[in-house]
Amino acid sequence: MRKCQLCILLLILISQSYTISHSAISGAKTSCLENEFPAKKGSFCCDKCHPGFKLKAECPEPNKRSECVKCENGTYLEKSNYFKTCFRCQPCKKPHFKEISPCKHDTDRKCGCEDGYYKKKLDDIEWECYPCKKCGPGQFKTGECNQEQNTNCSCKENHYPAKDNKSCKPCTECGVWCKHLCETTPIPVKSIHPTSPSGTLPQILVPVCACITVVALGVFMLYEGIRLQRKRNRALSTQTSSSSAAPEDQTFIITVPPDNINESVAFINQPCKPEQHRKLPDCVPKEIKIHEFFYFVLDEVPIGRFKELARRLGVSEQNIDRAEQDHRNCKDAHYQMLKVWSDSGSGGGNNVLPYHRIQMFTETLKDMCLVNCADNIENRFLSQDTSSSS
Template sequence: MRKCQLIAYVMLALISQSYTISNFAISGGQTVKGTCPDNEYWNNKGFCCDKCHPGFKLKEKCPEPNKRSECVKCENGTYLDNSNHNENCFSCRKCNKDHSIEISPCTFKSNRVCGCEPEYYYKKLGDLAWECSSCKKCGSGQLIAVKCAGEQNTKCQCKENHYAVKGKNLCELCVKCQDECPHLCKSSTPPNPLRSANPTSASGSIPQILVPVGACIMVLALGVFMLYEGIRLWKKKRHALSSQKSSPASEDQTLIITVAPDTEHDESVPFTNQPCGTEQNGKLPDCVPREIKFHEFFYFVLDEVPFGRFKELVRRLGVSEQSIDRAEQDHRNSKDAHYQMLKVWSDSGSGGGNNVLPCHRIQMFVDTLKDMYLVNCADNIESRFLSWDPSTSH
């Protein structure tokens, strides 16, 4: 049995070897089809031929192995950009479209590159078709995000505080609370920071230690605020006491202050917020406050109130959105526009006379600033216009 198996293996080996030798003899010792190097190609005569270089086309194939093919250079207006065995060259592209220009010329090794004139971009319409299309123009309320160049059309985006109008190439200014203007929407109930600290929340548990830490931070902030208010009130009270001690007038004396008449108005205007004593023996009252001109007050306010909080302030004072928009449209300078908003607020009040602000209006202004937590601004305005000092009267 083993002897038969051994004889079978020997016969198979001899058959395999004879098959390989016969194939080699049939092919004449040449390379098998499909195994040519990258710089050669298979000739239908049964051997590999060399390819032509870029810019050259095949004129005659190699007559036998190890013989070179005959190649000729591409004619003007044609090219071949790769090694090849083509018998014809490709025709160069023509830049004959409307508003088209030549970027690089046609050579025997490369095709012509076409582009478009300024204000136009290269738009592909298929594998070979193309055209020069006009660049997109950004509409009202938009600015350029990506410039029009090459194959890229203009891309536009909305300006700050604007939103895109559906179906139109423009953006409009945010003037009210809506989906596109969430920054104008204010929640009526402030979020509770402790409500989100639920350790059993399905969206992800927050460590329980954040709850006492947040409470401590809130208590600390409240304590600092109360301390600041206490120091501020103490300083104000001490200033009032020092002013009373330094006053030369006694309780039995009548303080008479002569106020120079205003060059612009014939009549003096009462300062309605200062307490004045009654007339005695036909003399002047105990206090005659100075006039506060609105332009003096306005320019002081413009330097004190932060720029980013100014619109919030005039809205709280009752100035309408229409008046705010009109002031911004009439004045390109922001400071002039804010001055106009203050003028609208001043004209909407009563009392004080021509070009003069009554004291109760200034007090309302100060209280509004305090409600906005602009305490330093409120204190500066209050000490400048509401703390009467004989040395500052004019």
């Protein structure tokens, strides 16, 4: 009796373990290979159909093959699959479309553009055929038109793009595209040694140039000596008049140099102190119109030396390039460089350039060996009667 009970208990345990293992197997998710798919009728995997074939019936049990049929004409499937239907091949019916490769059961039909047209994308999927452009006047072809891109055109040498961007016009004045018209060869003012290799110039020109240079230096030094002496005499005259100053809270009368006899300038509580190093006294007002000074400088300084002058005056390369880009005309560009220089200084007022800034300007010209330009500016603006501005 006891043995029968043990056998019944063993059978119950075996049946329970079988039920648990079966339910666990049936509830688990089936894992298949890349070329397989899970069957709907059981927990096993069926093989996929090859490219160009669709699924007609899945495999009935493991180790059995699925039933596949070939795609009909005008349809295709490019990859291994278990689809019940095939994709329809795209048509090439849009304007100027042509067939590149035909539709097959495993590849879609490929479309392209006719000769003389290129593909232009409308979005990530859609595209249309547009006619290839032709290079206009003043342009030459840099890239052929094909299925993927339009014709590339560039301007010929010494040309710039027109506003319609369909043609190029020849350069007629200095600008961003015509920088070759902005450059000129600078003329050396003071040079003893010839710049060209020996033997290229006649030997007689060397001593002649040396003699001319020596004479020019002598005349310049004599002129500078006379000009400095006149300024010293003027400063001494001003100092003499200031030494006999009146008591405090009285009006000081300053006698102007002998060139302007019977003319005087009155200043209240401001004694004159002559500055050294060839500068006029601070008490003498000297107002010079900025635009008048700028246009005089534009006529005096050679065009080829103007950018060098702007750099020496402290104008940055960025401002120089911006002036050339904003103004195609050389004079307008150079005027803008001078405006940047005048705005960066101190003193003066609206549209008025202070005296010491012009002195610094002429000294810079002399450092560039543009002595004649500096002298003309000094004679025009620095040697005027001080009484004329009072």
